[in-house]
Amino acid sequence: MKKKTGIGTWIGFVLILVWCLLPVAWIVSLSFKSVEETSTGSPQFLPKDPTGENYSAILDNGDFTRALLNSFGISLIATLLSVIFATLAAYAIARLEFKGKRLVLSMALAIAMFPVVSLVGPLFDMWRTFGLFDTWPGLIIPYMTFTLPLAIWTLSAFFREIPWEMEQAAQVDGATSWQAFRKVIVPLAAPGVFTAAILTFFFAWNEFVLAISLTSTTASRTVPAQMSFFVGPDPFNPPYSQLATASVIVTIPVIVIVLLFQRKIVAGLTSGAVKG
Amino acid sequence: MSTAVAPDSERDTGRATKAKDSDRSVAENRLGQKLVAPAVIMMVLVTAWPMAQALYLSLFRYRLTTPDDREFVGLGNYGTVLTDSLFWRDTWNTVLIMVITVGVELVIGFAFAMVMHKIMIARGLMRTSILIPYGIITVVSAFAWQFAFSLNNGFVNSWLPFFEDNFNWFGDHWPAMFAIMVSEIWKTTPFMALLLLAGLSQVSEDMLEAAEVDGASWWQRLWKVILPNMRAAIMVAVLFRALDAYRIFDQIYIMTKGAQDTESISFLTYRQVIEQMQLGMGSALSVLLFLSVLILAFGIVKLFRVDLAQARGEG
8 A cells, every 4th residue: 555645644744743843942942042031031932142151051060060970871881781681581581491481571571560669768778778879889770670671571572583593503513502692693683782772771861760869969860860959049940041951961862872773762662562 | 500410411311312302401491590590680689679678668657867766557557648638639640640641642642653654755754753752851851841831931821822921830730730741741652652653564454455445434444443453552552651651750850849739659659758758658658559550550451351352252
């Protein structure tokens, strides 16, 4: 059914673009409004007198740059660890018969549904005891755990589509299960692993509940948490344009990743959904 | 580990091929368990263990500011929570947000999926733009919409025809809830649309053409062919989004901090534990939140399964 694209579809296309990009355009526009303009009230969409002063102010703000560093460090380490563990587990789930496979899968499902807030209390208590409160590992450990289910699912869906024969051929040629895994499957699976890494990174980059609960200083506070504590000189009026500027800056990595890897992200997001 | 296996395999080698098979499957079993072990240990340590801890703490009156006054109260905390109108009001808010946002997202997401399925050009542009709300930080989405609805600095009032320019969206319960839901719907509809698009591309074109030849209208094709055939995708999308919406926290924290009675159940739990340091009471809330998510998941799976069985019965 290769029909010509109808007028209705075109209208829908434009609506989708407006839907997705209007709020983004709004924060970009807001970030170029001067502090004076927003403090007197500036309800129009575009800035009256565009200025870059917010960008230089926010990049000079030590708390913000520190939070940016925390966000990058914590998200990247959590992603790396999560993907390593998930790759091992997903390989076993997709390829091997072993006892407890069903248990692992239902556990992953349960954790994917887990209300993170439920853990805030006990983790807060435990982390204080273990000295993990307000440290990088204190956030890396839970982030990694909460992204494992998604990573395991995405990866086992990818792994199931890798041709079995290749691995068997390697084993016939004398490779052990481990060698078959390392030399044959890993190169074939790399695209899937990469996709899982992107989705994991998005989760860690976005996470907020634990970030505000398990940190107390800029030693480990990530950008979303730092932004929520960002109060300007006037407590009744949030520093609109500076928050918008911070928003734009933390959105840049997301947009770069989306532009580079859109096809992979879509494939990863929908891999488990169709087959159920 | 391998040394422990060695005697077994030596003993088995002389036997029939069946023993060789089972030898191999023993090794496979072991490798499988070794490979999943790190992930399982992490998941148990960070979720199952703290959850057990919460279950235990929920039986105490325990406040971090006065740790020495810790006292066993049995199910007292649960009694207090379940008879408190605040808990029920927040549960009601949460359910309302979940039902409305998931419902709206399902309709808009499906429309988006239809458009994306039909469109032949500019697919890259479309994919990129739809992934931006998905990837954007929830806190950023909350700020963007808070500012858009803001009294002094928002464009919404001047763009919407039926609202006074000085209408305060965060001054009353319903408008504030509306603003929160808009932020949630904006951010998560793309996810819904992508899952539904995957389901839509599984619907066979032949079947649709056959229905068209048989004279089925567009509406009939939608309800009798397309939707029943993408039931699995719809279920996955609804399940994930509903559970996610039930945990809503970020938007409320940023946009209203619970003012105008917009608190959700997650927010109440957070406030008890972190702001008031009531670990006992907060743990009871955590357990109840966990249980309600569990019931919700079970309910959705059950609901769709019944539907599936009925559909099969009809066919």
